[in-house]
Amino acid sequence: MLLHLLFLGLKLSASATSNDQFVYPGFTGANLTLDGVAKVTPNGLLELINGTAWLKGHACHPNPILFRKTADGTVQSFSASYVFAIYCVQPDICGHGIAFFVAASNNFSETMQGQYMGLVNNDTNGKATNRFFAVELDTNQNNEFQDINNNHVGIDVNGLKSVNSSSAGYYDNNNSNFHNLTLASYQVMQVWVDYDGHSKQIDVTLAPLSMAKPIKPLISTTYDLSRVLTDMVYAGFSSSTGSFISQQYVLGWSFSTSGPAPAIDITKLPKLPRQGPEPRSKVLEIILPIVSAAFVIVAGTIIILLVRRRLKYAELREDWEVEFGPHRFSYKDLFRATEGFNDHNLLGIGGFGRVYKGVLPVSRLEIAAKRISHDSKQGMKEFVAEVVSIGRLQHRNLVQLHGYCRRKGELILVYEYMSNGSLDKYLYDPEKPTLRLLSDAVDIKLQGAYDVDEACLMLKLGLLCSHPFTNVRPSMRQVMHYLSGEMPLPELLPENMSFSILSLMQNISFYPGMLTDPLTNNTISSLSGGR
Numbered sequence: 451m452l453l454h455l456l457f458l459g460l461k462l463s464a465s466a467t468s469n470d471q472f473v474y475p476g477f478t479g480a481n482l483t484l485d486g487v488a489k490v491t492p493n494g495l496l497e498l499i500n501g502t503a504w505l506k507g508h509a510c511h512p513n514p515i516l517f518r519k520t521a522d523g524t525v526q527s528f529s530a531s532y533v534f535a536i537y538c539v540q541p542d543i544c545g546h547g548i549a550f551f552v553a554a555s556n557n558f559s560e561t562m563q564g565q566y567m568g569l570v571n572n573d574t575n576g577k578a579t580n581r582f583f584a585v586e587l588d589t590n591q592n593n594e595f596q597d598i599n600n601n602h603v604g605i606d607v608n609g610l611k612s613v614n615s616s617s618a619g620y621y622d623n624n625n626s627n628f629h630n631l632t633l634a635s636y637q638v639m640q641v642w643v644d645y646d647g648h649s650k651q652i653d654v655t656l657a658p659l660s661m662a663k664p665i666k667p668l669i670s671t672t673y674d675l676s677r678v679l680t681d682m683v684y685a686g687f688s689s690s691t692g693s694f695i696s697q698q699y700v701l702g703w704s705f706s707t708s709g710p711a712p713a714i715d716i717t718k719l720p721k722l723p724r725q726g727p728e729p730r731s732k733v734l735e736i737i738l739p740i741v742s743a744a745f746v747i748v749a750g751t752i753i754i755l756l757v758r759r760r761l762k763y764a765e766l767r768e769d770w771e772v773e774f775g776p777h778r779f780s781y782k783d784l785f786r787a788t789e790g791f792n793d794h795n796l797l798g799i800g801g802f803g804r805v806y807k808g809v810l811p812v813s814r815l816e817i818a819a820k821r822i823s824h825d826s827k828q829g830m831k832e833f834v835a836e837v838v839s840i841g842r843l844q845h846r847n848l849v850q851l852h853g854y855c856r857r858k859g860e861l862i863l864v865y866e867y868m869s870n871g872s873l874d875k876y877l878y879d880p881e882k883p884t885l886r887l888l889s890d891a892v893d894i895k896l897q898g899a900y901d902v903d904e905a906c907l908m909l910k911l912g913l914l915c916s917h918p919f920t921n922v923r924p925s926m927r928q929v930m931h932y933l934s935g936e937m938p939l940p941e942l943l944p945e946n947m948s949f950s951i952l953s954l955m956q957n958i959s960f961y962p963g964m965l966t967d968p969l970t971n972n973t974i975s976s977l978s979g980g981r
């Protein structure tokens with residue numbers, strides 16, 4: 451019996467010696483005992499929980515570790531360190547965390563997930579028969595265990611009501627200032643757990659991965675683990691989710707029962723899977739703002755140009771115009787028709803403004819546009835009178851007023867275009883042997899040849915008939931006398947035209963080149979003055 455025990459003891463110590471120190475910088479090829487949903491990913495990451503609700507996962511070092519070496523049976527000093535990361539979509543609603551444990555058993559089939567963290571169940575929590583020591587990284591506050599908050603580190607013995615706990619963070623080595631850490635931030639952090647078998651002091655230290663172990667531990671407590679642990683213990687990790695899901699990873703782990711846990715080579719640690727929304731590539735991060743800025747600038751410029759264009763072509767419209775509406779031209783069309791009121795389209799300059807030749811964009815209609823300048827003596831009243839009366843007056847022998855345009859107080863009258871020397875053609879087109887005369891009263895159609903003197907007489911008579919003053923126009927009886935030669939036609943001399951007549955004619959908006967002598971092709975001089 452004694453021999454048997456001795457033999458057993460030797461066997462155990464032999465297996466334990468090889469196990470008293472190990473380091474896993476990533477778990478590729480590690481012979482971990484996995485339970486629940488825990489698994490080692492192909493790149494060596496220990497995934498305790500994969501982000502599904504109400505699960506538990508365990509991972510244990512495969513061999514039990516001898517914890518009592520000395521004759522007095524006290525649990526010896528041990529030291530562990532591990533690197534972890536917890537991902538939660540919302541770090542403040544996260545379940546439930548990771549516990550590092552040293553336990554008499556690696557059979558967790560009776561434990562519960564959720565707040566029990568896969569370590570105990572609602573019956574066994576806190577019972578001495580559990581025989582475990584654990585360090586919890588708790589991301590959920592459970593009042594039944596008197597959790598201080600939803601982001602704390604606790605030292606647990608046989609249950610989840612911590613012996614000591616602290617909000618997650620670390621004390622720096624300079625004045626020991628405390629710095630908060632968020633466990634479920636997916637930030638990679640390292641934990642150190644140190645138990646001194648003589649003083650029974652347990653120290654737990656937390657720090658971001660990039661930092662060396664802080665001198666001051668996060669939590670300390672004195673607890674004799676000899677009363678808790680058995681001779682042989684299992685070391686590993688336990689984790690769970692409840693209704694709040696999380697993803698819990700251990701990246702590396704080291705353990706020693708002889709001196710401090712070996713340092714974990716952080717350069718060999720496995721990569722964490724990417725979480726959350728797709729990060730934007732650097733190229734996009736640079737190009738996107740430039741493209742956006744360029745777009746805004748271009749869009750802004752276009753809007754400014756459009757507004758300026760609108761203002762440029764902006765027109766005034768009043769009630770009286772509604773009636774006359776159809777005859778109104780847009781400034782834009784006239785601007786285009788006259789190539790921007792270009793000088794080479796200038797037909798003449800009259801007392802009231804410049805007259806330009808143009809071709810309307812769509813209809814290709816040739817027009818003459820008279821711009822009446824701001825400082826013109828032709829006021830609004832006269833303008834209205836002209837537009838309304840002359841616009842309505844249609845006569846084939848009067849140069850037709852097509853319409854008008856108004857913009858920023860600028861007035862433009864649009865007439866039928868007639869080139870210099872075109873009046874004779876207007877009166878007589880050889881291709882259409884019809885002599886068109888200036889009055890409905892005299893409308894003689896000539897077939898074939900015609901007498902030049904007669905034609906001349908007709909023209910002069912026509913001009914007389916269309917005199918602006920009705921009392922100067924001949925009566926029908928007089929017209930018949932002139933045509934029959936019984937009465938000579940009175941001479942039309944420049945002196946006959948007073949300035950008041952000219953003024954009137956200007957108001958009716960004749961302009962240079964409009965009337966020409968059919969025989970000489972010259973603009974009728976008596977009418978050209980002051981246009």
Ligand SMILES: *[C@@H]1O[C@H](CO)[C@@H](O)[C@H](O)[C@H]1NC(C)=O
Pocket residue numbers: 487500501502
């Ligand atoms: C997590 O593991 C469980 C159990 O193996 C499985 O049913 C579930 O699909 C896994 N979820 C993800 C997100 O991998």
Ligand SMILES: *[C@@H]1O[C@H](CO)[C@@H](O)[C@H](O)[C@H]1NC(C)=O
Pocket residue numbers: 481512513
């Ligand atoms: C893994 O651990 C188990 C349990 O201790 C053991 O039976 C097995 O031989 C180990 N395998 C390797 C490859 O070490």
Ligand SMILES: *[C@@H]1O[C@H](CO)[C@@H](O)[C@H](O)[C@H]1NC(C)=O
Pocket residue numbers: 557558559560
């Ligand atoms: C774990 O414990 C349960 C109940 O205590 C038992 O039924 C089961 O067989 C044990 N599993 C192992 C692998 O020992």
Ligand SMILES: *[C@@H]1O[C@H](CO)[C@@H](O)[C@H](O)[C@H]1NC(C)=O
Pocket residue numbers: 572573
């Ligand atoms: C523990 O939970 C089980 C199942 O939910 C329930 O039947 C049992 O009564 C609970 N025990 C205690 C002590 O609350």
Ligand SMILES: *[C@@H]1O[C@H](CO)[C@@H](O)[C@H](O)[C@H]1NC(C)=O
Pocket residue numbers: 624625
């Ligand atoms: C330590 O703290 C002091 C004062 O708080 C500060 O001036 C100093 O820069 C700190 N040193 C380091 C290494 O952080």
Ligand SMILES: *[C@@H]1O[C@H](CO)[C@@H](O)[C@H](O)[C@H]1NC(C)=O
Pocket residue numbers: 599617630
């Ligand atoms: C650290 O966290 C605690 C608990 O959440 C909070 O009370 C404290 O204000 C935080 N300190 C800093 C500096 O953020």
Ligand SMILES: *[C@@H]1O[C@H](CO)[C@@H](O)[C@H](O)[C@H]1NC(C)=O
Pocket residue numbers: 613614615667668669670671672
């Ligand atoms: C808990 O830990 C803190 C920080 O190390 C320490 O000051 C405090 O005395 C500890 N409380 C107990 C009950 O051990």
